[in-house]
Every structure is written in structure tokens, then in C-alpha cells.
Amino acid sequence: MTLRCAVIGNPIGHSLSPLIHQYFAEQVGLSLTYTKIQGDDQWFEEQVKCFFNQGGKGLNITAPYKERAFAMALLKTPRCQQALSANTLWMKDGQLLADNTDGAGLINDLKRSIDLTNKQLLICGAGGAARGIIMPLFEAKAAKITLVNRTLEKAQRLLTDFPFIHCVAANAIESSIDVIINATSANFEGKTWVFPESLMATKPFCYDLAYAVDEPTAFVSYAIQYDCPSMDGLGMLVEQAAEAFFIWHGVRPETTEVLNRIRPQ
Numbered sequence: 001m002t003l004r005c006a007v008i009g010n011p012i013g014h015s016l017s018p019l020i021h022q023y024f025a026e027q028v029g030l031s032l033t034y035t036k037i038q039g040d041d042q043w044f045e046e047q048v049k050c051f052f053n054q055g056g057k058g059l060n061i062t063a064p065y066k067e068r069a070f071a072m073a074l075l076k077t078p079r080c081q082q083a084l085s086a087n088t089l090w091m092k093d094g095q096l097l098a099d100n101t102d103g104a105g106l107i108n109d110l111k112r113s114i115d116l117t118n119k120q121l122l123i124c125g126a127g128g129a130a131r132g133i134i135m136p137l138f139e140a141k142a143a144k145i146t147l148v149n150r151t152l153e154k155a156q157r158l159l160t161d162f163p164f165i166h167c168v169a170a171n172a173i174e175s176s177i178d179v180i181i182n183a184t185s186a187n188f189e190g191k192t193w194v195f196p197e198s199l200m201a202t203k204p205f206c207y208d209l210a211y212a213v214d215e216p217t218a219f220v221s222y223a224i225q226y227d228c229p230s231m232d233g234l235g236m237l238v239e240q241a242a243e244a245f246f247i248w249h250g251v252r253p254e255t256t257e258v259l260n261r262i263r264p265q
């Protein structure tokens with residue numbers, strides 16, 4: 001039997017999820033179709049219901065619908081509750097279930113390069129992605145998590161759910177940072193946050209949630225200028241997909257091989 005999965009978002013044209021899931025399916029010998037659904041702001045909820053009514057097995061959600069997907073689901077995993085947004089939906093016993101696999105995806109990708117234990121982290125951005133990664137980073141035993149955002153009040157709102165983070169204004173970023181995680185969407189405009197020279201001079205590890213297959217993202221280019229070790233979020237994308245694949249199909253695919261197929265080293 002061929003299983004049917006999909007990703008819904010707007011825009012959706014450039015999504016790599018179909019390719020990633022097809023590679024996973026090939027790897028484990030699963031017959032799968034995985035398509036892109038162009039989301040419609042007016043009809044998103046109907047589109048989701050229709051997908052599952054027609055026998056869809058699993059649906060990934062991308063911007064800008066993660067919060068709406070969260071609101072639709074009857075049951076949510078604890079990490080999904082913390083993120084207040086969902087990127088993975090499926091049905092069980094006639095009920096819609098939701099998870100958010102972004103945080104696990106980030107941690108699994110970071111593990112390839114750095115041990116977060118006792119590290120001083122700086123997260124830049126306070127949107128949906130930032131919300132999804134804070135708790136997994138805390139659980140990875142970071143020593144301190146500082147958060148900075150263009151709109152400080154939005155960062156401060158996160159303190160209610162994550163009282164252990166430190167929110168600072170852009171001009172109050174300290175230099176004792178081991179890892180900078182860019183969770184802004186500035187890359188969509190080809191822009192990057194500019195950090196104090198004194199911080200970049202200490203050569204923190206720079207991780208960009210944004211990704212591009214063929215060229216460095218704006219933040220990765222910026223990190224390279226300062227000789228900082230850096231990675232973009234393509235690995236996170238593959239890892240979050242692997243978590244969703246496991247939820248839907250009960251098999252954990254091998255991710256490094258798929259990452260190398262998408263972007264040969």
C-alpha cells in the first residue's frame with residue numbers, strides 16, 4: 001500500500017520536504033507519496049480536514065500555519081504544548097494529534113558539531129521557531145540562554161513560559177557567548193543581525209536556522225567573515241523531518257546519508 005503524506009504552507013514551492021521524505025522512504029523500503037499543498041489563508045483548516053478525510057497519513061505544516069495547526073489538534077505532545085505551534089499532524093482513533101519536531105531537529109543537528117553542555121547560548125529572534133527551540137536547548141544542559149530580538153517586548157513575553165531565559169536589549173549583548181543561534185527570518189530579506197565586534201572576535205559557534213542548498217545564508221556569510229565556525233539549518237530540516245517520519249511510520253531513518261544526498265560535501 002502506498003502511504004500519502006504532504007507538507008502545507010504558503011509559499012510552498014521551494015520546500016525540500018518531499019525530496020527528504022522520498023529519500024527516507026527509499027532508505028527503509030516504504031512506498032510513499034509526499035506532496036506539497038499550497039495553503040490558502042481562508043481555507044487552511046478545511047484543507048487539513050480534507051487531507052485526512054481522504055486517507056492522508058501525515059501532514060507537515062510550515063509557515064505561516066504552525067499556530068493554526070496547533071489550535072486545530074485535539075491532543076498535543078508536551079514539546080508541542082511548549083512551542084504553541086505544530087509542524088507535524090496525524091490522526092489516531094479519529095482524533096487529530098500534533099507535535100513540534102523543530103527543537104529535536106535542531107539538537108540532533110547541533111550534536112554533529114558541538115556539545116551544548118555548560119555553553120552560553122545567545123538566541124536571536126522571538127518568533128515561532130525560537131519558541132520551539134528554547135526548551136530543547138535548556139534540556140541539552142546549556143549553562144545560560146540569552147535571547148535578543150528586534151522587538152524587545154516580544155522577547156520579554158517569552159519569559160512567562162521560559163522564566164530561565166535572559167532577555168536583553170540589542171545594545172546589552174555580552175561577549176561571553178559560546179554559541180549564537182539565529183532564529184530570525186531576516187534571511188528572507190537577505191539580511192543578518194549584526195553583533196558587537198567584541199563578541200564576534202571571540203569566535204562563537206554560529207548556527208543559522210535559515211538554510212540555502214547552494215550558497216551560504218546571510219548569517220553564515222557574516223560568521224565566515226569573522227572566521228567563526230558556522231552551520232546553516234539544512235541539517236535541522238532533515239532532522240525534524242526524520243522525527244516526523246518516525247512518528248508516522250515507526251522507523252527512524254538515517255539522516256547523514258540524506259543530508260549528503262541533498263548537499264554533497
Ligand code: NDP
Pocket residue numbers: 063102105124125126127128129130149150151154183184185186187188189191192193209210211233234236237238240
Ligand atoms: P517568525 O515570523 O515567527 O519570527 C521571525 C523573527 O525574526 C521575529 O523574532 C522577528 O523580529 C525577526 N526578524 C524578522 N526580520 C528581521 C530583521 N530584518 N532583523 C532582525 N530580526 C528580524 O518566523 P519563525 O520563527 O517561524 O522562523 C524563523 C526562521 O527559522 C526562518 O528563517 C525559518 O525559515 C527558520 N526555520 C528553520 C527551520 C529548519 O528546519 N531549519 C524550522 C523552522 C524555522 P520581530 O519580533 O521584531 O518582528
